[in-house]
Amino acid sequence: MASRPSARSRATVNDVASAARVSRQTVSNALMHPERVRPETLRRVHAEIERLGYSPSTAASSLRQQRAGAVGMELTGLGSQSLSDALAPFLVSLTICAPTHECHIVTFGSDQDGPTLERYREMWRGRLVDAFVIMDTHHGDPRPTWLADQGIPFASFGRVWDEPAFTAWADVDGRAGTDTAVEHLVSEGYGPIGYLGWPYGSLVGDERREGWAIATARHGRGDLTLQAISNQVLPEAIDAAGQLVDRVGTGGAIVCASDLLALAVHHVLLTRGLRPGRDVGIVGFDGSQSALAHGLTSVAQPFRAIADELLTQVHDQLTSAPQRTSGVMLTPTLVHRSSSHRRPTAPATHHQEKS
Amino acid sequence: MASRPSARSRATVNDVASAARVSRQTVSNALMHPERVRPETLRRVHAEIERLGYSPSTAASSLRQQRAGAVGMELTGLGSQSLSDALAPFLVSLTICAPTHECHIVTFGSDQDGPTLERYREMWRGRLVDAFVIMDTHHGDPRPTWLADQGIPFASFGRVWDEPAFTAWADVDGRAGTDTAVEHLVSEGYGPIGYLGWPYGSLVGDERREGWAIATARHGRGDLTLQAISNQVLPEAIDAAGQLVDRVGTGGAIVCASDLLALAVHHVLLTRGLRPGRDVGIVGFDGSQSALAHGLTSVAQPFRAIADELLTQVHDQLTSAPQRTSGVMLTPTLVHRSSSHRRPTAPATHHQEKS
DNA sequence: CTGAAAGCGCTTACAG
DNA sequence: CTGAAAGCGCTTACAG
Known part of the structure; x- marks a missing residue:
């Protein structure tokens, strides 16, 4: 009765729905709002999800929800000669924390030192990411001002000296x-x-x-x-x-x-x-x-705590939750x-x- | 006449189409198959694209094209104590090469050393990525076999010793x-x-x-x-x-x-x-x-050359282009x-x- | 060379 | 608690 998806193609909501003998909206509810679904139905749906190895298509739900579920992170110091020591461990922490904040990390960068903003613009224009995390800001760094002007959500590892009013940062004391x-x-x-x-x-x-x-x-x-x-x-x-x-x-x-x-x-x-x-x-x-x-x-x-804090901050910006009124200083170890x-x-x- | 998108929301194909007084398919053609469009029309379309800051929605085109346009890269050595020296520069190279191969890099990883395959499975189930690049494979590494068994496209930085038949790798001589x-x-x-x-x-x-x-x-x-x-x-x-x-x-x-x-x-x-x-x-x-x-x-x-080679290899797998019959050894400098x-x-x- | 239509897979109001 | 419908934005056959 339930039509199984072909071996090659993935299971969709429809496959799960017919296998569990419910409509596809119920499947979606089971995932997004489980409290709306009768327990027994819920169990049946989950069993089929498991059996079919179903997982919602990221592309489809991004499109529907109008959010990429991704945070962009520039890989700086690209001569590979001058990679900041902190970059790798921080990126690892960010990557590991990301699932907790319902997102993933997309890296980007360019060869030339010049048009750094150009790459941010490209990432943003196609909404490949919903927000950015930046690091290593310095006096005269064009990024914070530009991002803020564009209304692009971001958070910074390190205080943003040029913009005292900007509070989405975490730094080490x-x-x-x-x-x-x-x-x-x-x-x-x-x-x-x-x-x-x-x-x-x-x-x-x-x-x-x-x-x-x-x-x-x-x-x-x-x-x-x-x-x-x-x-x-x-x-x-x-x-x-x-x-x-x-x-x-x-x-x-x-x-x-x-x-x-x-x-x-x-x-x-x-x-x-x-x-x-x-x-x-x-x-x-x-x-x-x-x-x-x-x-x-x-x-x-404390890279882990910093990553966690910054992802919380961009998440709050995306959901217009109450924002911090000041940045956060974290104590090193x-x-x-x-x-x-x-x-x-x-x-x-x-x-x-x-x- | 042309309805401008609101300041807050982005321009879509429709906005560009009406601004340029063409149908939205022509806009898409201008981007995907420019040779199909009359030069003058093409110019008009591009002018509007530029003016409106239009860029196709990644989510929408991923959904349509059934490909995420992303390659996953596991960040290993997660105690942050044992990050492979090569990880950071290689990731930077991969990130910089990615746009050339029409994709971007998504990082992932987990805390525990145990269920490494689990994270690969999660990334793959929702098709957050179309393929993986792996590195630091070793004897008994479960990843190559598992990925191959699942029919998941991947390429390896470093020969895959356990699977001599597998040729999607690049290594340093x-x-x-x-x-x-x-x-x-x-x-x-x-x-x-x-x-x-x-x-x-x-x-x-x-x-x-x-x-x-x-x-x-x-x-x-x-x-x-x-x-x-x-x-x-x-x-x-x-x-x-x-x-x-x-x-x-x-x-x-x-x-x-x-x-x-x-x-x-x-x-x-x-x-x-x-x-x-x-x-x-x-x-x-x-x-x-x-x-x-x-x-x-x-x-x-030669991280750059390796990254370029591996992205070429996964791209070939995705398009079922002719595959290499053997891995590639690159000469270091x-x-x-x-x-x-x-x-x-x-x-x-x-x-x-x-x- | 250009236009009307279909559909990728999902989620969310909206009725029942 | 569950179901039929609409639509996110794009691209690709398919007619003209």
Whole structure:
């Protein structure tokens, strides 16, 4: 009686409906509004759905519901030389969180550095996506303003400095991160605690420095001369690290604005025959793969929580639910590794929430 | 006369059609089969398309054409601890190539390591994607067999060892890569050229070792004792590298099966006060970010060419075009950096094709 | 070269 | 609680 779909083509609502001896609207109700369907009918419908391996066609329901069910994410740093360290783990988190928010992630990008907005426009014009998640915004970044002007829903990983009124963002509390790092180093018994950071004027960088300054002051160790500065480039960082290691000395420790800077400190220690952790403590920032590979303690970004928050924010925009009145700062987590343990028997890698 | 769409809602074929005073089929033809439309009409239609910012609805054309226009890509290594180094650059390449192949990339993944096939099934059931690209296949990997059994189109970055009959793959010619590395080191004037590789039995690893063995033999320097072995873990690699550096000595060089192993050699040199490049040459494999950060010469995988090839392969499967009768091996490229230059003035980073 | 019609598969008011 | 109808926006045979 029930006509089975051919082996090649997929089951549709109609197939399920006739197999379950109900109309196709009932099948749709069973899926979208189960409370409207009598329990016994519901069971029968679900049994057939299962048996036929039915799943609504994404294209058809997108068309009907006027939403793609997708969020776009630009893959930046396309020379493949300068991929942001955070990009891959953040994208993974976003991807894993997406089903929870009834969507999936579509990636896009282009070769040229120039017309970045063009790709956003293309994605949007065909409504391949309902919204965007952006990251790595900077002063003069055209994207936030343009997206906002077009009325395109989006949320940003990182504050949007140019548009203080824009509140759909989540960011990492850098101050809390370096503060935690200092607390940890103090409790491990290190003496002078220096800081290797980026040049003044970067908002993220200044915040991270501030956490170090505040925490060291709190322990009566505030010493702003125990500071060195470098851009995010290894050779320059090695120079700066060398000078800082001189000043901090054996028994001291260094908090860094990034894992790359931490790597520079690590490098300097090795060339001088000093043992990271045992002789000089190091804490990096970002929780990157290279910190892992080199056994560097690092302040890890809470990518999962950020992804979850941002998808919630775009979802709220799409449903015109009440919006947040301000962005969200999330507290990073210190990942302990051997570079910040004075005793040789470093504990196994584990995570520890900041209290 | 022409009714303009409301500011809020998008332009549709109908809007363009009435604005251009043609039927909506003509608009569709202008886009899909321009040769069927009189030039003047074509121009008028395109002008309106431009003016209205029209772009066909992805959902509608997916439904009509019975294809999602999307390729799924699993994001593996989800502890965010073990993301394959190759994942991010490969995904970027795939994403950038996708528009050329009239598709876009949808990512997916799950937390648990267990039911990986379940996520593939979900993506496929709703036809969120038309095909998959997979990578990092291994012996006993359930994915290739399952996908093939289901008749789901897919292509693999890396040979599919378990299914020799399966030819939709592209891989990197590891033998050619290490061969090129040896040639380069010889021409730079290094003496003994050793190899730090993975344990025997890994097909990828054995191939890379073979390239080194063949090329050194060709130069009358075959010496299989100049070899050390380590798994892909830094501490173990450092031990192995230490022994190998002893045997190779100053003026020698070491080719490595991966950038992580190369990093271990680098580390050993620094702790001994030796200068990478100047005193001992190093060449890594993979062209990863960390090779870049540490100035390591590396055999870089041709991600772009691989992505392009794989998308061509799935496209051919979807259109039942003639399929390849065998997989494709692509030649990697040596990226020169200071770790393989004996003279202190290393040239700026540049790429160089293997001849 | 152009136009009227059918239908991809779904969901949602709207009657019963 | 269930059923017949309409329509999301597109594309493709099929007539003119």
